[in-house]
Amino acid sequence: MDKKKIAKVASFRYKILAIIFLVLAGGLVLLPKYQKQEGIKSEALLSHANSAERYISTDQIANKIINQDPSFILIDVRDEESYNNYSLPNAINIPLKKIFDEESIAYLNQNEFDVIFFSNDNFYADQAWMLCDRLGFKNLRVLNGGLNKWFTTIINPTKPNDDMPDQAFELYTTRKASSMYFGVAYPDQVITDDSSLKTETPKQVITVQKKKKKAAEGGC
Amino acid sequence: MKELEKVKRISIVSTLFILAILIGVLTFERPKNMYAINTKVTLEKLTANNYLISLNEINNPNIILIDVRSQFEYDKGYLKNAINISTPDILSQENQELFKEFKDNKKTVVIYGKNPQEANIPFLLLYQLGYDNLKLLAVENNYLQNKxxxxxxxxxxxxxxxxxxxxxxxxxxxxxxTETDKKEPIKKVITVQKKKKKAAEGGC
Structure with missing residues (x-):
């Protein structure tokens, strides 16, 4: 009796096996859903966002521009109108809305230059940073305080009071000198200083090479 | 005898196969906090929707205030009925459950920090995780004589x-x-290489 039963089940053995494999194969369909997640993990994104490293100060930027450091590009994420009115020297205008356009991606997703986002303060710049960082773009920074801080620290630095420490005066002199570089003129300026104003910053040519997608090569 | 050998081999192979799949399934690490929307959709939503809320709109029983400053600052003072969830803890399991609960109960979650910039990060992160009941409170919090x-x-x-x-x-x-030359804004010359579309090469 038992033997008969076993034989009966055994005659189905291939079908049973086939069904088990089919069910397991069905399970595989469910797995890749998690991998459809675009970009880096949310935990990693949060820890990147919390690190202060992603900010760059206005003094650092002023210094870089004056020294003609070729290693960075400035991205102005404000609208075109504000960009045309005033922007940092050599900045490229990519309004926040357009950061994922094909031409913009070429600037943002490359390894040659540091990308520095800025806007009026760092609200929109942070948003641009956050979206690009999630996609895993490298070397992204945000100008801390944006153009408002740029104005209060570099363009129009406040004169320190007499009772402030030496460093404050040193910082003020540096900032004042940088503001002259960026076109601000002071009434107490010595005339010989003017030569510094006349020197034009050389044009910087930035070539961003797009990653070329290779055409599918033929098999066989 | 030959038949028996064959069956033996097949069963060994299939057991191994099933085992491999089971191990794979069991050890598969499911990402804890998953994005619900991709970056493009996020950007579209950000530019199209108004996610800001002002101070006089928050006196609504349907609104839940989240204070993303540190515990220390929260203890010094906070807006009425605000819950403290500081930015680094925003993805912890219990906080995520809390946010889920708010979403299920159709509450509007309003995030604020020391300034809008500080609230921006947790706001954007939660937004990408799919919480669309979020608003950002555009306020600045300062202390005057510990108040x-x-x-x-x-x-x-x-x-x-x-x-x-x-x-x-x-x-x-x-x-x-004196005369000073007005500086002309320097235009940057940028050459972007356009992608050439290659004709698809034929396979066989």
Whole structure:
């Protein structure tokens, strides 16, 4: 009796096996859903966002521009109108809305230059940073305080009071000198200083090479 | 005898196969906090929707205030009925459950920090995780003699017209004595190489 039963089940053995494999194969369909997640993990994104490293100060930027450091590009994420009115020297205008356009991606997703986002303060710049960082773009920074801080620290630095420490005066002199570089003129300026104003910053040519997608090569 | 050998081999192989799949399934690490929307959709939503809320709109029983400052600052003072979830803890399991609960109960979650910039990060992160019941409170919190002062703040408002300021300073100088060259804004020459579309090469 038992033997008969076993034989009966055994005659189905291939079908049973086939069904088990089919069910397991069905399970595989469910797995890749998690991998459809675009970009880096949310935990990693949060820890990147919390690190202060992603900010760059206005003094650092002023210094870089004056020294003609070729290693960075400035991205102005404000609208075109504000960009045309005033922007940092050599900045490229990519309004926040357009950061994922094909031409913009070429600037943002490359390894040659540091990308520095800025806007009026760092609200929109942070948003641009956050979206690009999630996609895993490298070397992204945000100008801390944006153009408002740029104005209060570099363009129009406040004169320190007499009772402030030496460093404050040193910082003020540096900032004042940088503001002259960026076109601000002071009434107490010595005339010989003017030569510094006349020197034009050389044009910087930035070539961003797009990653070329290779055409599918033929098999066989 | 030959048949038996065959069956034996098949069963060994299939057991191994099933085992491999089981191990794979069991050890598969499911990402804890998953994005619900991709970056493009996020950007579209950000630019299309108004996610800001002002101070006089928060006196609504349907609104839940989240304070993303540190515990220390929260203890010094906070807005009425606010819950403290500081930015680094925002993805912890219990907090995520809390946010889920708020979403299921159709509450509006309003995030605020020391300033809108500070609230921006947790807001954007939660937004990408799919919580669309989020708002950002555009306020600045300062302390005056250990008392919390909350004031409305405007986001991305330029504090000064920098170009006008620079022009003004050069103009002042001209009227006094010297001449200065007005600096022309330097246009950057940028060459972007356009992607060439290659014709698909044929396979076989």
């Amino acid at each position: 919390l002062i909350t004031s409305q703040s405007e986001i991305e408002k330029p504090i000064a017209d920098i170009k006008a300021f620079i022009d003004e300073s050069t103009k002042n100088l001209k009227t006094t004595n």
